[in-house]
Amino acid sequence: MGTNGSQNEISNEMGTNGSQILPTSERQVRPLVLLEVESQRSCWQQAVELAGGKVPTGRIVKDVVQRIMERTQVPNTYQIGEVCQILVKDNPELRGKGGYWAIVSVVNNFSCSVRMWDGEHTVGLHHIKSFNYLPAECQQMQVICDRLARIYSDSLEETVKSLLQSLGKLNRPYLITVEEKLLNVLESEYGREITP
Template sequence: MPKLPSRRNKATSAASTDSTSAANSVNEDISQQVDPGSATITVTAVEVPELTEEEQSDRLHLERRVERAFFEAGKALAELRDRRLYRSTHKTFDEYCRSRFGYTHRHVNYLIAASNVVDNIVMGTNGSQNEISDEMGTNGSQILPTSERQVRPMTKLEPHKQQEVWLTAVELAGGKVPTGRIVKDVVQRIMELTQVPNTYQLGEVCQILVKDNLELRGKAGCWGIVSATNEFSCTVRMWDGEYAVGLQHLKSYDYLPAECEQMRVICDRINRVYSSGLEESVQKFLEMLGKLNRAYLTGLEEKVLTVLESEIRD
């Protein structure tokens, strides 16, 4: 008796037929497709809702909080320091700032100094500090700093010079908040215009004043011999090499010519031993000699230096 075809075979056959038909249809579409480069893509525009009055107000308030952050931090730190509100838990203000905020001594000083600069800028334009909270940043009638780095170059200037620098920097920035680089350039330009003539002489012994010059870090209090003079700086030979130092970072010891010559000889001796690459402990000793505030070596210092000189000769 012949077998009847099964339903499964019919279904498979039907599916195969449909698949072949679909494939043929796709091939037809591909063969008729135009060049992709000339195809038109339709993009549906998405409407962005406008901010409500309440949202506009919230945005303005939050922006001002961001802009005032460094200023408010500096004022708060100054009050904590001046009123000694840290005394119940810490012996010193530096310890308190490191423990409570993770701030270094340098960072705290930057913030406090920056807040004072903002006060001076506001005082110079408004004549009052009463409106500083409302006008801080770019959203008020006055353009004010929004970060500590923007005002750092101005912290060593007199208040009236700070105001002059800031107004010039805002103008150069096209009426917007200037970058720290713009402010620094303006400060440098003003300092060069008001710079006193270079009166230092070759062979003169000077003390290094680091101030805010990071390139001179570790050289505070060191002495050096002027080996070259420029318009706004001197090349100074120290115990570990030569450095170009701005006039504002130098202070003469006013030694007599004989004392200057004596210090020049000592500097050369120290430098020869240092450049020989002896142990770190020896270098620390030489660094200590490089911070002497007198024009001579003691008897013991002379003996130790002589021993080190004989060591490098051997």
């Protein structure tokens, strides 16, 4: 696919409409490098269709590439209750959540909904990585997640939010003694303490 800085139409013997829209910037074709060469042309054509027969934005091309890649990926092997680590990669909705743990609550074909201490998120399979915890450890993390979620609200003081964030990045399936004591104090202070 060539570019020359302006919108072009050229003859296309294979096309049904007799013309083909060409990209006008490198940003529009950059997502195509993730696909096999054979798939790039059909992806571009789908993006042009989505853009109403005009030169598509880089975002439209990226969305089409993502859909094609999801269709060719292996099936989702995650299970409800599994504890995973969040991998931000190229997802702006997960910015600031890299390294946090989350619990799978819904398993879809090519994504999962996960619960974190501050809410629920839907993420692609390439945005999570299993901790491979045992079932009992996953249950323990579920208890911790429930406790953190009961405390969390947007109106909390920054110090409390910071403590919850640090507990949301644990890379082990349990709280140490001081963490347990701090969490008990927060539950008591915010009136959301739960009896085990």
